[in-house]
Amino acid sequence: MRLNRSNFCWLALALVTVGYLTFWALLLGATATYSTPDSWLQVLRSPEIRHATFLSLVTCSLAAGFALLLAVPVGYLMTRLEFRGKSWLDAALDIPIILPPLVVGLCLLIFFQTKIGKVIEMAIPFTYQVSGVVLAQFVVAAAFAIRTMRGTFQHLSSRPEDVALTLGCTRFQALWHVALPAARRGMVAAFCIAWARSLGEFGPILVFAGATRMKTEVLPTTVWLELSVGNLEAAVAVSLFMVLLAVLVLVAVRATGEKV
Amino acid sequence: MIQLDQLTWKVPGRTILEKVSVAIPANTYAVLMGPTGCGKTTLLEIICGLRQPTSGRVLLDGLDVTDLEPRERGIGYVPQDxxxxxGLRVREQIGFAPKLRGVAPEELNQRVNRLAEQFGISPLLDRLPDLLSGGEKQRVALARALAAQPRLLLLDEPLSALDESMRAEAVALLQRIQQENALTVLHVTHSSSEAAALGHLHLRMVAGRLEPESQG
Known part of the structure; x- marks a missing residue:
């Protein structure tokens, strides 16, 4: 192959890509070889970390489920309906993505000190509770799920729904019988992305739900708690476990055919 | 009978349809032709209720249906695509409208089988749309629309994706279906031969205005 200008351009771009991936491989490689598999297993078997793992799996699943329940109607509305101020609403839906995580936690904490917040807490206590972990994960994960569902519905033609309307459907029935079955892969992707996002959530949980061992401690909190007491080996083991979970989610999303 | 009365559709800075008026008698096969972008699809969407006109009325058998929901109009629509x-099998596609109306499973099955036989798609009933050819898809779409027992059938270039040999077969099928079901049909096409073979009433749309051509 002759190295003409076009080939040189592709070669340069490929080098940038390979360089970036190599950097990540080195990062993960260094972390993975920091300690031995035996010591990882020992750490992962400790009651505190088993509790944090169980709590993470449960809260992430709940947060992702709630995020999907919100993302489907919001994504559908934002794709299928044209209205004044839509671009502003669109931007507003992305706010949780760009807000610093600690600020999200602080907003939650302050909201539940207001009158409305206190009334809500009389029914379901959130602050420094497990339900608070779910809420803190949900508020950020929902924004990502909405983005995914919006993209999914944008890629689906609205024509079948139009035809369903002429065949006797209400708009809700067209959504239920036609749009949702067509969007099922996008829904799986939105759930996985929300789940993965919830798994990595740390700042809002720390501020709003706290980091109490065997109570509101989730995996990212464990990494922080272990680091703060100088137990680097435990922090590494939990981090690698989280990397493994993240890879599994990525594989699941790719298997649905959706782009992340 | 379908009657369009001074239908107008405007978007900011542009008039797509301008005072479109026409009456298509019952059991008539009307063919609408016109250049791309002249407003033919918009007109069909207004007739079946997917768009609200800026002004004007749509009357079906003398009843003003302009403000009715698409599902309340009894108009079948087969879009270009x-x-x-x-994700729904052919059987479910055809049975979609009767099932929505609460038709009993046994009767639903009979109706689906009857239509499948009429359209020659009985062996395809358990197939998904991805596994159908262009001609088969077109038959399924027509059967699905007819299963709702519409008073008026709107066809938006339904034969455009078919090759020449299949098109002749599809034209014969449309003629037979219109006659057997005593349907009023409004068919949008770019093909003069298709229009000549099918149309009792020929309409032409130019720059958002409708011009009657001839009565066949």
Missing amino acids: LALFP
Whole structure:
């Protein structure tokens, strides 16, 4: 192959890509070889970390489920309906993505000190509770799920729904019988992305739900708690476990055919 | 009978349809032709209720249906891309409208089988849309629309994706279906031969205005 200008351009771009991936491989490689598999297993078997793992799996699943329940109607509305101020609403839906995580936690904490917040807490206590972990994960994960569902519905033609309307459907029935079955892969992707996002959530949980061992401690909190007491080996083991979970989610999303 | 009375559709800075008026008698096969972008699809969407006109009325058998929901109009619509429901088998596509109306399973089955036989798609009933050819998809879309027992059938270039040999067969099928079901049909096409073979009433749309051509 002759190295003409076009080939040189592709070669340069490929080098940038390979360089970036190599950097990540080195990062993960260094972390993975920091300690031995035996010591990882020992750490992962400790009651505190088993509790944090169980709590993470449960809260992430709940947060992702709630995020999907919100993302489907919001994504559908934002794709299928044209209205004044839509671009502003669109931007507003992305706010949780760009807000610093600690600020999200602080907003939650302050909201539940207001009158409305206190009334809500009389029914379901959130602050420094497990339900608070779910809420803190949900508020950020929902924004990502909405983005995914919006993209999914944008890629689906609205024509079948139009035809369903002429065949006797209400708009809700067209959504239920036609749009949702067509969007099922996008829904799986939105759930996985929300789940993965919830798994990595740390700042809002720390501020709003706290980091109490065997109570509101989730995996990212464990990494922080272990680091703060100088137990680097435990922090590494939990981090690698989280990397493994993240890879599994990525594989699941790719298997649905959706782009992340 | 379908009657369009001074239908107008405007978007900011542009008039797509301008005072479109026409009456299509019952059991008539009307063919609408016109250059791309002249407003033919918009007109069909207004007639079946997917768009609200800026002004004007749509009357079906003398009843003003302009403000009715699409599902309340009894108008069948087959769009250009046929818009089969992804993930639903042919049997479910055809049975979609009767099932929504609460038709009993036994009768639903009979109706689906009867239509499948009429359209020659009985062996395809358990197939998904992805596994159908262009001609098969077109038959399924027509059967699905007819299963709702519409008073008026709107066809938006339904034969455009078919090759020449299949098109002749499809034209014969449309003629037979219109006669057997005593349907009023409004068929949008770019093909003069298709229009000549099918149309009792020929309409032409130019720059958002409708011009009657001839009565066949």
